[in-house]
Amino acid sequence: MSESTYEPIIIGFLCNWCSYRAADLAGTARLHYSTNMRPIRVMCSGRVEPDLVLAALRNGADGVLIAGCHPGECHYLEGNLKTLRRYKLLKRMLAQFGIEKERVQLVWASASEGSALANAINRMTQELRQLGPLRWQETVIKRVDLQPAKTVEMVRDPVGEEV
Amino acid sequence: MMGAERKFKLAMYWAASCGGCEISVLNIGERLLEVDAAFDVVFWPVAFDFKYSDLRAYPDGYIDLCLFNGAIVNSENEEIAHLLRQKSKLLVAFGSCASAGGIPALANLTTRSAIFQTVYLNNPSIDNPDQVLPEPTYSAQEGELQIPTFYPTVKKLEQVVEIDYVIPGCPPEADQIWQVLQSVISILQNGTPLPPKGAVLGAMDTAVCKECVLEKHEKQIARFYRPYEIIPEPGLCLLEQGLVCLGPATRGGCGALCPKVGIGCRGCYGPLDGVDDQGARILAALSSVISAGDPKEEEQEIERKIDAAIGTLVDPAGAFYRFGMAGSLLIRARNGGSR
Numbered sequence: 001m002s003e004s005t006y007e008p009i010i011i012g013f014l015c016n017w018c019s020y021r022a023a024d025l026a027g028t029a030r031l032h033y034s035t036n037m038r039p040i041r042v043m044c045s046g047r048v049e050p051d052l053v054l055a056a057l058r059n060g061a062d063g064v065l066i067a068g069c070h071p072g073e074c075h076y077l078e079g080n081l082k083t084l085r086r087y088k089l090l091k092r093m094l095a096q097f098g099i100e101k102e103r104v105q106l107v108w109a110s111a112s113e114g115s116a117l118a119n120a121i122n123r124m125t126q127e128l129r130q131l132g133p134l135r136w137q138e139t140v141i142k143r144v145d146l147q148p149a150k151t152v153e154m155v156r157d158p159v160g161e162e163v
Numbered sequence: 164m165m166g167a168e169r170k171f172k173l174a175m176y177w178a179a180s181c182g183g184c185e186i187s188v189l190n191i192g193e194r195l196l197e198v199d200a201a202f203d204v205v206f207w208p209v210a211f212d213f214k215y216s217d218l219r220a221y222p223d224g225y226i227d228l229c230l231f232n233g234a235i236v237n238s239e240n241e242e243i244a245h246l247l248r249q250k251s252k253l254l255v256a257f258g259s260c261a262s263a264g265g266i267p268a269l270a271n272l273t274t275r276s277a278i279f280q281t282v283y284l285n286n287p288s289i290d291n292p293d294q295v296l297p298e299p300t301y302s303a304q305e306g307e308l309q310i311p312t313f314y315p316t317v318k319k320l321e322q323v324v325e326i327d328y329v330i331p332g333c334p335p336e337a338d339q340i341w342q343v344l345q346s347v348i349s350i351l352q353n354g355t356p357l358p359p360k361g362a363v364l365g366a367m368d369t370a371v372c373k374e375c376v377l378e379k380h381e382k383q384i385a386r387f388y389r390p391y392e393i394i395p396e397p398g399l400c401l402l403e404q405g406l407v408c409l410g411p412a413t414r415g416g417c418g419a420l421c422p423k424v425g426i427g428c429r430g431c432y433g434p435l436d437g438v439d440d441q442g443a444r445i446l447a448a449l450s451s452v453i454s455a456g457d458p459k460e461e462e463q464e465i466e467r468k469i470d471a472a473i474g475t476l477v478d479p480a481g482a483f484y485r486f487g488m489a490g491s492l493l494i495r496a497r498n499g500g501s502r
Binding site for chain 2: 054095
């Protein structure tokens with residue numbers, strides 16, 4: 001994929017009780033917004049384990065959006081606050097892996113905030129367009145070369161590029 | 164004793180490792196005599212004077228059991244891993260480095276050139292006026308000399324060759340080693356079926372917390388402490404006291420030795436069954452004990468408290484993936500990471 005045709009892929013984890021409905025609302029209200037987000041409905045933003053975010057980044061996502069209810073409005077009382085704690089620690093750790101802060105974002109969007117969600121997706125898409133692709137598989141995993149049999153030549157190359 | 168029966172062939176190898184795994188094998192004590200009765204050691208660089216040429220001369224599958232410790236950091240490690248795979252019936256990733264990357268794989272948070280800068284140029288104890296860095300080949304008067312190539316990314320054994328079993332731990336506990344050796348001896352002697360390929364041996368399938376004797380209550384902490392910053396209350400869960408402890412996300416089997424003496428679990432026995440990424444799990448566990456999060460508080464106040472607590476964690480990636488970086492989902496940092 002050339003840089004000029006690059007369109008970021010955003011995996012969106014949307015809370016069933018608010019943000020997923022906000023996305024529905026954005027749809028029924030016929031709002032125009034970026035098509036870059038692939039929504040996944042979860043029962044609560046607090047259900048989004050950090051493994052899921054890492055797996056998305058590893059497997060081809062350029063960014064991950066987690067969307068949940070505003071603090072104080074969680075269907076499960078404080079699931080979204082657990083999300084917030086996890087998210088902040090996760091971002092701090094991802095920085096150590098060289099993953100820019102724009103690539104993982106958390107937004108609050110209630111069921112009536114279709115336009116707020118659409119704006120967040122537009123903004124994030126724009127930010128990721130500027131950052132460029134992540135492509136963890138191509139730029140990291142494949143170059144680390146984990147396949148036992150076929151790869152010996154490549155990893156033995158003494159002048160191999162730094163990842 | 165086995166008398167005149169055929170003795171089995173045992174090998175042990177260290178790739179990028181510290182030697183602690185071999186010490187742990189020796190720690191099985193007088194039971195070594197039983198190992199000696201059942202096995203002939205045919206390759207063990209730390210303890211016996213075998214050469215790589217001896218190993219190459221063995222027929223394929225000659226070694227019955229090979230305990231391979233250490234991560235794959237350079238081309239020599241990888242070459243011997245392939246050779247030992249070829250010569251061994253059972254190849255075991257022994258210890259944290261072979262099974263998950265271990266301490267050497269923390270190098271994956273930085274780059275090879277940054278490591279060389281530090282190790283060969285910038286360390287205060289370095290005297291290297293000609294700025295010499297290791298080169299894989301060197302032309303000397305006598306001809307071309309070669310040393311192994313240092314890889315940009317540290318790998319675990321399974322990422323290089325197929326393995327049969329894993330014995331985790333840094334180092335694996337002597338009693339656990341002995342139990343595994345006993346069952347291997349009995350399997351080899353009696354022809355009983357082997358455990359399923361890829362099984363984790365010498366460990367439990369429950370978390371360290373399960374065998375930890377410290378008293379546990381509901382956890383609500385406002386900040387984390389580094390070990391030198393507090394003297395923990397004896398008998399109480401360390402995580403409750405703000406000490407980073409990887410027990411909730413780490414496989415048990417060690418007897419929870421570290422928490423028992425006031426040091427948080429380092430995570431050396433690796434993730435539990437079905438977990439892809441140990442670091443992500445401990446991240447989830449640790450963030451859930453941060454006390455900030457009363458839904459009645461103002462959002463800014465909640466955020467401030469969370470930021471303050473997280474700010475006291477000095478090196479999250481290094482702490483969460485202390486032994487598991489090579490086995491993690493991301494495997495390494497890109498662009499040299501950021502510190």
